[in-house]
Amino acid sequence: MKTFVFILCFFSLVGSKVCAQVRPARIFADHMVLQRDREIPVWGFARPGEVISVKINSKKNTVTTDSIGRWMCKMPSMPAGGPYELSIQSLSDSIILHDVMIGEVWFASGQSNMEHTLGGWPWIPYSQIKNYEQELKDIDYPQIRMFTVPKLASPVEMDDLRGGIWELPALNTLPNFSASAWFFAKELTKALGVSVGIIHSSWGGTAIAPWMDSQAFKTFENDITIPEVPKSFNMDEWVEDANTSWSSYVAFRERISNSGLNRVSSLSNSSQSEAPWKVINKITALDDISSNWIWLKKELHLSDSSYSMEWCLELGYLNRQAHVFLNGLEIGYFLYPKKAKIELPPNALKKGKNVILIRIAQPWGGAKVEGNEFALKSNTEEKKIDIADNWGILKPEVSPKPHGKLNIGSATYLFNGMVAPVIPYAIRGFLWNQGESDAGRSDFYKKAFPALITEWRKRWGIADIPFIFVQSTNYQPSWSKPEESWSRASLRLAQAEALKLPNTSMVVSMDIGDQYDVHPANKQDFGYRMAIQALSKVYGKDIQSDGPRYKSHFIQGNTLIVNLEEVNGLLSSTNNDSICGFELAGKEGEFYDAQARIHGDQIYIASKKIESPIEVRYAWSDNPECFIYDSEELPLAPFSTVY
Known part of the structure; x- marks a missing residue:
C-alpha cells in the first residue's frame, strides 16, 4: 500500500486540470467525521476512465472517472461508530484514510462572530473568549473533529479546497477554531453520545452577497451585479495572489494593532516637548490626523501628598482600540465606544513626574479621541485635575496599506471558494451567524437570506435540511447618540423572515452580546443556544429551545394587549x-x-402620549437595555407590527 500524499491540484470551471494520481477531495482526510444514517458521497480525482473503488466498514462501491478525471461514489448510510479506515483504490494507486468516525456533521458559516476563535485574533488585543484559560482545561473530547476551510474568494466555483485538515481538540489546535462551533459541538456530543464533526467556513467582515451562489441572484438582477470572470483567468495565479493578499492584510492589521508596543518604556521616559513628539493643544484636536495608529502622551507633576490619594482617570472615548499606560505599566485597554474610565490602583501615581501614555489604533480610518471628560479625579476628596490640554502626539511617518485585493465583497466569491468545494459532503445541517455587515440593508437582507438558504439546500440536494441561524446581537456603535441607531433592530426582523421557511431555527442573542464589543467574548452562550435548537428540533430532545414570541395583539381602550406564544x-x-x-x-x-x-x-402596554394605540414594537434598538424572559431564561424575541 502506498501512503497517500496530498497534491496541490485545483479544479475550476475554467482551466480544469487532470490529476494523474488518484486522490479524494481535500475534505476527505484522516480523523474526519462522516454523517450517520444518510447516503455518503465520496469524490475525488484521477486519470480519465480509471476504475475507483471506495470501501469503509465492509461497505464498498465502484465507479469510473469521467472524461476530465472526476469520480464520485455514493456509499450507503451507516449508523454512528468508528474509528474506521476508508480505502480508495485504483489499478495503480491505493489510499487509506485513518481514524474515520461516523456521527453528526454540521457546516458552520458566516462572518466574524462565527469565525471568532477561542484564542481570538492576533490583530485584536485581548480578543480571547471569556474564561479562555479555563476552557482550555476542558478539551478532552476526542469524538469532536474540526475542519476549517481555508480563506479564498474566487470568481469561479472551485472543484476542490486549497487546503485544510481534520483536527482533534488539543492545546495547539483548539485556540484557532471557531468558539461558537466548538461549544455547539460539545453540547451535542455530550447529549447524543456520538462523534460530532464541524466544517467551519467563515470570514469576518463579510456581507451576505458573497456567500450566495449565482442561482440565488436571479431575483436580484437589479440589486446585485455578479462580477465577470477576469479575462486570461488562471486559477493557480489567482490562488497565489489571494494567499499573498491575505498575508499582507494580516501583517497590515497586526502592524496597526501591535506596532511599537515594545517601546512603552522608552516613550514614557522621553520628554513630550522634544522630538519626535509634537504638542497639540487639546487631546481631541485630531481632525487632521489620518494615521491608523498614534501615540498620545501627557506629563503630570504632583508635588504634594495628593499622589497617594485614590484617583479615577477619565479619558473620554478612544476610537477604536486603545492601550492606556501609566508610568510604563498598562492600566487599561478599551474598545470604542466604551468610556475610558480607570480606577487607579493604590500608589499608582508617584510624587513628581507621572506619565500617561495612550496608543490608539483605528484600522478603518484615522485614530480619534472623542468626548468631553478628560480629568484625574480624587475618589475620596473633591479634587480634580483637568488633563484635556497640552498633549504630545507621535504618529508613524508612513501608515502602510496591504497589497492586493481580498475580493471578499464580490457577490458569489466566497460561495465559490469556500462553500462549493465542500458540496455535496453529507451533513446534518447548517449553522449561520452573519448580518452585521448588512446592517442598514434590511430590505435587501429580507429577500437575500431566504434565497441563500433555499439555494444552499438545493445545491446539497437535501430538501429542508436544518438551518440554524443567530439573530443579530446587541451592540452600541456610537457613544454620542445611541438612541438614534436602530439598523440592527430592522436587520433582526429581516433575519426572522427566514423562519417562514421550513426547518429553520433562530437563536435570539440581543441579550447576550457586549454593547462595547461587536465580538462578544461569551461564545459559550451562543454555542449553547444553537445547540438547544438542534437538540430540540433536529434530534427530538425534550428541551425548551425558543423563548416567547409575538403572536397577535388587540386594543382595549387606551391599552394595547399582546398575545405571546412559546411561553414556558x-x-x-x-x-x-x-x-x-x-x-x-x-x-x-x-x-x-x-x-x-x-x-x-x-x-x-400603554403610553401617556398615545390615547388610541395602533402599533407596537419591542426592543427596537441596536442595544436593547432590558428584556423579558421565560422560566428557562430564554428572551422574548424582538418584534414590530409595522415591519
Whole structure:
C-alpha cells in the first residue's frame, strides 16, 4: 500500500486540470467525521476512465472517472461508530484514510462572530473568549473533529479546497477554531453520545452577497451585479495572489494593532516637548490626523501628598482600540465606544513626574479621541485635575496599506471558494451567524437570506435540511447618540423572515452580546443556544429551545394587549419595577416609550402620549437595555407590527 500524499491540484470551471494520481477531495482526510444514517458521497480525482473503488466498514462501491478525471461514489448510510479506515483504490494507486468516525456533521458559516476563535485574533488585543484559560482545561473530547476551510474568494466555483485538515481538540489546535462551533459541538456530543464533526467556513467582515451562489441572484438582477470572470483567468495565479493578499492584510492589521508596543518604556521616559513628539493643544484636536495608529502622551507633576490619594482617570472615548499606560505599566485597554474610565490602583501615581501614555489604533480610518471628560479625579476628596490640554502626539511617518485585493465583497466569491468545494459532503445541517455587515440593508437582507438558504439546500440536494441561524446581537456603535441607531433592530426582523421557511431555527442573542464589543467574548452562550435548537428540533430532545414570541395583539381602550406564544412558565423582566423596551404608535405613526405589565402569556402596554394605540414594537434598538424572559431564561424575541 502506498501512503497517500496530498497534491496541490485545483479544479475550476475554467482551466480544469487532470490529476494523474488518484486522490479524494481535500475534505476527505484522516480523523474526519462522516454523517450517520444518510447516503455518503465520496469524490475525488484521477486519470480519465480509471476504475475507483471506495470501501469503509465492509461497505464498498465502484465507479469510473469521467472524461476530465472526476469520480464520485455514493456509499450507503451507516449508523454512528468508528474509528474506521476508508480505502480508495485504483489499478495503480491505493489510499487509506485513518481514524474515520461516523456521527453528526454540521457546516458552520458566516462572518466574524462565527469565525471568532477561542484564542481570538492576533490583530485584536485581548480578543480571547471569556474564561479562555479555563476552557482550555476542558478539551478532552476526542469524538469532536474540526475542519476549517481555508480563506479564498474566487470568481469561479472551485472543484476542490486549497487546503485544510481534520483536527482533534488539543492545546495547539483548539485556540484557532471557531468558539461558537466548538461549544455547539460539545453540547451535542455530550447529549447524543456520538462523534460530532464541524466544517467551519467563515470570514469576518463579510456581507451576505458573497456567500450566495449565482442561482440565488436571479431575483436580484437589479440589486446585485455578479462580477465577470477576469479575462486570461488562471486559477493557480489567482490562488497565489489571494494567499499573498491575505498575508499582507494580516501583517497590515497586526502592524496597526501591535506596532511599537515594545517601546512603552522608552516613550514614557522621553520628554513630550522634544522630538519626535509634537504638542497639540487639546487631546481631541485630531481632525487632521489620518494615521491608523498614534501615540498620545501627557506629563503630570504632583508635588504634594495628593499622589497617594485614590484617583479615577477619565479619558473620554478612544476610537477604536486603545492601550492606556501609566508610568510604563498598562492600566487599561478599551474598545470604542466604551468610556475610558480607570480606577487607579493604590500608589499608582508617584510624587513628581507621572506619565500617561495612550496608543490608539483605528484600522478603518484615522485614530480619534472623542468626548468631553478628560480629568484625574480624587475618589475620596473633591479634587480634580483637568488633563484635556497640552498633549504630545507621535504618529508613524508612513501608515502602510496591504497589497492586493481580498475580493471578499464580490457577490458569489466566497460561495465559490469556500462553500462549493465542500458540496455535496453529507451533513446534518447548517449553522449561520452573519448580518452585521448588512446592517442598514434590511430590505435587501429580507429577500437575500431566504434565497441563500433555499439555494444552499438545493445545491446539497437535501430538501429542508436544518438551518440554524443567530439573530443579530446587541451592540452600541456610537457613544454620542445611541438612541438614534436602530439598523440592527430592522436587520433582526429581516433575519426572522427566514423562519417562514421550513426547518429553520433562530437563536435570539440581543441579550447576550457586549454593547462595547461587536465580538462578544461569551461564545459559550451562543454555542449553547444553537445547540438547544438542534437538540430540540433536529434530534427530538425534550428541551425548551425558543423563548416567547409575538403572536397577535388587540386594543382595549387606551391599552394595547399582546398575545405571546412559546411561553414556558412564568414571564419575568430584568427590571421588575418598570418593564421597558416597548413603544406604541397611534394613527400618526410616531412611536413613543410605553409602560408594560405582564399578565400570564399577555403583555398590557400603554403610553401617556398615545390615547388610541395602533402599533407596537419591542426592543427596537441596536442595544436593547432590558428584556423579558421565560422560566428557562430564554428572551422574548424582538418584534414590530409595522415591519
